[in-house]
Amino acid sequence: MFEETMSNDLYFLRWSINKTYILFGASETIVKFRNAFDFEIDLKCIVDNSKEKQNKYFGSLKVNDPSYLNSIKNECQIIITAPSIKAQIQIKEQLESMGFIEGQNFTTYTKLMMVWKWYTDRSIAVNYTEVMITSKCNLKCQNCGLYIPCYENQEHRTIESINRDLDSYFKVIDYVSEFRLLGGEPLIYPEIVDLITIIGEKYRAKIGEFVIVTNGIAAAKCDLITVMKKFNVVFHISDYSNTLPQIRKSIGKLIIRSEEAGITYKRNSSNKWLDLGSPFNSRKLSKKQLIEKFNRCKMPCRSLYNQKMFYCGPLSSAVMARIYSSVRNDYFDLSEAQYMSKEEKFNSLLNFELGNTQMGYITFCDFCNGFGCDNTFYVEPGVQIEM
Numbered sequence: 001m002f003e004e005t006m007s008n009d010l011y012f013l014r015w016s017i018n019k020t021y022i023l024f025g026a027s028e029t030i031v032k033f034r035n036a037f038d039f040e041i042d043l044k045c046i047v048d049n050s051k052e053k054q055n056k057y058f059g060s061l062k063v064n065d066p067s068y069l070n071s072i073k074n075e076c077q078i079i080i081t082a083p084s085i086k087a088q089i090q091i092k093e094q095l096e097s098m099g100f101i102e103g104q105n106f107t108t109y110t111k112l113m114m115v116w117k118w119y120t121d122r123s124i125a126v127n128y129t130e131v132m133i134t135s136k137c138n139l140k141c142q143n144c145g146l147y148i149p150c151y152e153n154q155e156h157r158t159i160e161s162i163n164r165d166l167d168s169y170f171k172v173i174d175y176v177s178e179f180r181l182l183g184g185e186p187l188i189y190p191e192i193v194d195l196i197t198i199i200g201e202k203y204r205a206k207i208g209e210f211v212i213v214t215n216g217i218a219a220a221k222c223d224l225i226t227v228m229k230k231f232n233v234v235f236h237i238s239d240y241s242n243t244l245p246q247i248r249k250s251i252g253k254l255i256i257r258s259e260e261a262g263i264t265y266k267r268n269s270s271n272k273w274l275d276l277g278s279p280f281n282s283r284k285l286s287k288k289q290l291i292e293k294f295n296r297c298k299m300p301c302r303s304l305y306n307q308k309m310f311y312c313g314p315l316s317s318a319v320m321a322r323i324y325s326s327v328r329n330d331y332f333d334l335s336e337a338q339y340m341s342k343e344e345k346f347n348s349l350l351n352f353e354l355g356n357t358q359m360g361y362i363t364f365c366d367f368c369n370g371f372g373c374d375n376t377f378y379v380e381p382g383v384q385i386e387m
């Protein structure tokens with residue numbers, strides 16, 4: 001678990017923007033982190049545990065072996081830029097075993113981004129947020145991490161309700177590094193073009209990377225491609241064609257279409273999924289076990305639904321499916337936030353982002369196996385439920 005006891009003012013002094021930094025983790029997070037600021041950060045280099053990345057360049061920065069840190073001990077401070085909490089926790093343990101102290105010698109990019117944004121221009125920034133715009137999907141995956149097959153009524157959300165959520169979200173949030181539209185399958189959402197236009201016109205300047213997450217089966221129509229290009233929207237394609245070879249052709253078509261139109265895409269093809277288990281069964285964990293489980297998981301992406309920022313997607317989807325009732329501990333209430341001062345909003349959002357909830361965990365952690373290293377249940381991706 002990351003200790004977050006230092007006051008934000010003291011933290012800012014220690015981690016001022018004028019110091020020299022080393023980044024731990026050569027990932028795309030670095031690009032997002034740097035794009036969040038309009039000032040230059042003095043970066044010495046990157047370190048990474050992967051031998052394949054070492055001695056190469058990430059932009060203009062050389063990637064070194066972490067043992068390099070021993071030679072520069074007090075000259076620079078370290079920012080952990082690994083994207084997942086699991087990797088961040090491993091790096092934290094590694095740094096501590098090398099004699100570095102959290103808060104003094106190293107910190108995470110998530111906290112630094114929020115604090116720097118706040119102290120440089122009083123703006124409130126968050127890392128990732130996603131919106132499920134539909135619970136309808138063209139697949140029925142057995143181990144869907146958003147429990148789509150468990151919905152009694154799969155439906156498209158109304159554009160008005162999504163709009164309401166967007167308005168209350170961007171009243172509080174000045175900048176989000178990555179904003180994702182997903183489902184179910186967002187490409188079958190009938191008003192996807194209108195929705196992207198609304199977000200593009202009203203909020204594009206507040207978004208770093210604007211993403212559509214798709215399984216790549218539905219075709220991208222011309223007007224969608226046009227509006228994606230206009231507002232620089234990218235595809236993240238979850239490719240399950242190793243399990244489902246029949247969808248390979250459609251994914252190929254989407255990729256060709258994106259390349260021809262100059263739309264950036266990422267194709268994610270994993271050979272295993274973590275099994276989150278049944279959302280219907282309480283694991284009957286004690287408070288101590290729930291806190292441990294939550295600290296191992298701490299999903300980095302918040303999920304916007306019903307004017308609330310839910311801590312994670314599985315929770316918000318279970319609420320949307322009406323199979324779970326969340327409590328005030330589990331979300332940041334955007335409609336309540338309108339009555340807070342900007343400083344109160346920042347402080348309470350920073351705490352929420354860092355996982356400092358009232359209960360020390362999310363109540364749904366008792367119904368979910370989580371993404372932490374304690375979850376050792378893996379399944380094949382994209383296996384379909386027999387009709």
Ligand code: SF4
Nearest residue numbers: 137139141144148184
């Ligand atoms: S394609 Fe994605 S959203 Fe649809 S059922 Fe499979 S995992 Fe869930």
Ligand code: SF4
Nearest residue numbers: 297312364365368370
């Ligand atoms: S409910 Fe808890 S364990 Fe599951 S994904 Fe969310 S934070 Fe992680």
